[in-house]
Structures are given as C-alpha cells and as structure tokens.
Amino acid sequence: MKIIMLGVPGAGKGTQAKKIAAKYEIPHISTGDIFRANIKNGTELGNKAKEYMDQGLLVPDELVVDLVVDRVGQEDCKNGYVLDGFPRTIPQAEALDSALLNMNQKIDYAINIEVPDQNIVDRMSGRRACLSCGATYHIINIPTKVEGICDVCGGSTVLRDDDKPETVLKRLNVYHDQTQPLIEYYANKGVLANIDGTMDMADVFAAIENTLEK
Ligand code: AP5
Ligand code: MG
Numbered sequence: 001m002k003i004i005m006l007g008v009p010g011a012g013k014g015t016q017a018k019k020i021a022a023k024y025e026i027p028h029i030s031t032g033d034i035f036r037a038n039i040k041n042g043t044e045l046g047n048k049a050k051e052y053m054d055q056g057l058l059v060p061d062e063l064v065v066d067l068v069v070d071r072v073g074q075e076d077c078k079n080g081y082v083l084d085g086f087p088r089t090i091p092q093a094e095a096l097d098s099a100l101l102n103m104n105q106k107i108d109y110a111i112n113i114e115v116p117d118q119n120i121v122d123r124m125s126g127r128r129a130c131l132s133c134g135a136t137y138h139i140i141n142i143p144t145k146v147e148g149i150c151d152v153c154g155g156s157t158v159l160r161d162d163d164k165p166e167t168v169l170k171r172l173n174v175y176h177d178q179t180q181p182l183i184e185y186y187a188n189k190g191v192l193a194n195i196d197g198t199m200d201m202a203d204v205f206a207a208i209e210n211t212l213e214k
Contacts, residue, residue, distance in 0.1 A: 001024055001026060001079075001080040001108055001109070001212065002080050002081060002083075002100075002105060002106070002107050002108050002109075003020060003026075003080070003081070003082040003083065003107070003108065003109045003110075003111060003212075004082075004083045004086075004087070004107055004109070004110045004111070004186070005017050005082065005083065005084045005085070005111050005113065006110055006111065006112040006113070006179070006182055006183060006186070007112055007113035007114065007115065007197060008115060008117065008120055008172060008175050009120065009124070009168065009171040009172060009175060010115070010120040010123045010124045010127070010168070011113040011114070011115045011120075011197045012113050012115070012197050012201065012204060013084045013085065013113060014030060014032075014033075014084055014085075014136060015136065015201055016111070016113065016201075016204060016205055016208055017030065017082045017084040019205050019208075020082045020205075020208065020212075021081075021082050023209070024080065024212070025079075026077075026079060026080040026081050026082060027076050027077060027081045027082070028081075028082050028084060029068065029071055029072070029077075029081055029082065029083050029084065029086070030084040030085050030134075031064055031067070031068065031084075031085040031086040031088075032084070032085045033084075033085075033134050034067065035049040035050075035053060035059065036129075036134070036160075037134075039053075040131065045063065045067075048063060049063065053161075053162055054161055054162060054167070055167070055170065056162055056167040056168070056169075056170030056171040056174060057170070057174060058088055058089065058174060058178060061089060061091050061092055061095070064086060064088075064092065065091075065092055065095045065096075068083070068086050068092075068096065069095065069096065069099040072096075072099070072100070072103075073099075073103065080108075087182060088178065088179045088182075089178050089179065089182075090181055090182065090185060093182055093185055093186075107186070107189070107191055108191060109191055109193055109211065109212060110182075110183075110186035110189075110191050110192050110193070111193050111195060111208055111211065112183055112186075112192060112193065112194050112195065113195050113197035113204065114194055114195065114196055114197050114198075115197040115198055116198070117172050119198060120168060120172060121165050121168050121169070123138070124163045124165075124168045125159075125163065125164075125165060125168075126138045126139045126140055126141070127159070127160065127163055128144070128148075128157040128158060128159060129157060129158065129160050130150035130152065130153060130155045130156070130157050131155050131156050131157070131158060132150065132153050132154075132155030132156075133150060133152050133153040133155060135150055135151070135152045135153070135157075137150075137151075137157055141201075144157055193208075193211040195207045195208055195211070
C-alpha cells in the first residue's frame with residue numbers, strides 16, 4: 001500500500017502516518033523529520049534546509065526530490081510506505097510519479113486530512129516534539145507523563161522553531177499557494193480520500209482505516 005498524506009501544517013499528518021505505519025507494517029517517511037534529523041546532526045543538507053524551514057518556507061524541490069526517490073526505492077519500501085510531507089508542490093508530485101512509473105509502481109491513496117486554518121494555530125502552539133526520537137505530544141491533548149521529557153526515549157520535548165504563531169501563519173499561506181493544488185492533482189488520478197481532521201485522533205484513524213480497507 002503506497003500512501004501520501006496531505007493536509008495543512010498541523011492537520012495531523014504525522015500523528016496519523018505513524019498509526020498507519022504501525023498497523024500496516026510499512027515505513028513512515030517524513031521529509032520534515034528527515035530535515036530535522038539533518039539539522040540536529042549539523043549536516044550540509046540540514047544547514048541549507050534550516051534557512052527555509054525557520055522562515056516557514058518550503059525547502060527547494062531539488063533538495064528533497066532525489067532524497068525521497070532514493071528512499072522509496074529501498075528494499076523495505078517494496079510492500080508500501082506512507083509519505084508524510086512529500087510531495088508538497090506539483091513539480092515534486094510529477095517527479096515522484098515519473099520515478100514510480102520507472103519502478104512499475106503507483107500511489108494507491110492520497111489521504112487528505114481536512115482542518116480549518118483557525119484550528120491550527122492553537123494546535124501548533126501546544127505541540128511539543130522530542131529532539132531525539134521525533135515523537136510528538138500536545139500539552140493539553142497528549143501531555144508527556146513528566147513535563148518536558150519524552151515518554152518513549154527520555155529525550156527533551158520542545159516547541160519546534162517553526163511552530164511560533166507568526167511562522168505558522170506563513171506556513172499556512174505557503175500551503176494554500178503551493179501544496180493545496182495537489183488535492184486536485186490526486187483527485188484527477190482517482191486516489192484522493194478526504195478525511196475530517198477535526199474529530200479526535202482515534203476517530204480520524206478509524207475513518208482512515210475505513211478508507212484503506214474498503
Ligand atoms: P513538516 O514537518 O512536514 O511540517 P508540516 O507539514 O508543516 O506539518 P506538521 O508536521 O507541522 O503537522 P502534521 O500535519 O504532521 O501534524 P501533527 O500530527 O504533528 O515540514 C516542516 C518544514 O520542512 C516545512 O515547513 C518545509 O520548510 C520543510 N519541508 C518538509 N517537507 C518538504 C517538502 N516535501 N518540500 C519542501 N519543503 C519541505 O499534529 C499537530 C499537533 O496537533 C500535534 O500536537 C498533535 O498532537 C495534535 N493533533 C493531531 N491530530 C489531532 C486531532 N485529531 N485533534 C487534536 N489535536 C491533534
Ligand atoms: Mg508532521
């Protein structure tokens with residue numbers, strides 16, 4: 001099963017992608033997580049990506065396309081994967097499609113998690129992410145057992161630099177300009193499923209399972 005997650009920043013793509021990956025035993029590939037790991041390790045890619053991410057802008061297509069194409073060609077992706085945060089522009093989607101065509105593969109589902117912009121700023125300012133393992137929490141909805149400490153690995157949980165309200169608004173604008181056209185792109189391919197992302201997390205996941213098992 002080859003799945004793409006679509007939705008505004010903070011819609012719950014990462015939250016749901018992790019559940020899908022665990023249930024269907026396929027890799028979860030998050031370009032945001034890959035960039036954050038590179039930033040943490042001080043790599044050249046990380047340094048370049050950080051310039052854009054901190055401003056709420058997209059990292060240029062040429063820094064992300066090869067990375068993902070290479071990743072989905074690896075052995076553990078043979079039975080499928082869930083792509084979270086990629087593609088984010090029409091050129092990225094076209095590059096992915098042509099790479100998949102070469103491998104005789106195609107995307108089976110584009111899961112679009114719908115949440116109005118007004119809900120997003122509140123969600124993001126409450127999100128905390130683990131610096132070590134990437135687990136995410138929310139100070140009210142899913143708090144850590146000990147404040148500031150990851151339940152999974154004991155690392156520190158922090159507010160992402162790009163989750164400050166002014167940067168979130170910028171990311172929403174960038175989404176509407178550059179990423180939203182992908183909804184039509186995948187609808188035209190007959191693989192789009194719209195899911196109401198304002199429900200609680202378990203109900204959102206149940207709706208996704210329903211779609212995938214139809
Ligand atoms: P990325 O990390 O992908 O960020 P994003 O798309 O902005 O999405 P988020 O991770 O912020 O949100 P999410 O939808 O995963 O929500 P989550 O599940 O955490 O990208 C970061 C940056 O990297 C980009 O801005 C860009 O610069 C760069 N980048 C990455 N990929 C790129 C690409 N392909 N091309 C170019 N640049 C790229 O949930 C959010 C919060 O809400 C959490 O606290 C969660 O607990 C809570 N929550 C989730 N679901 C619910 C619910 N149903 N009810 C209540 N709360 C909920
Ligand atoms: Mg995410």
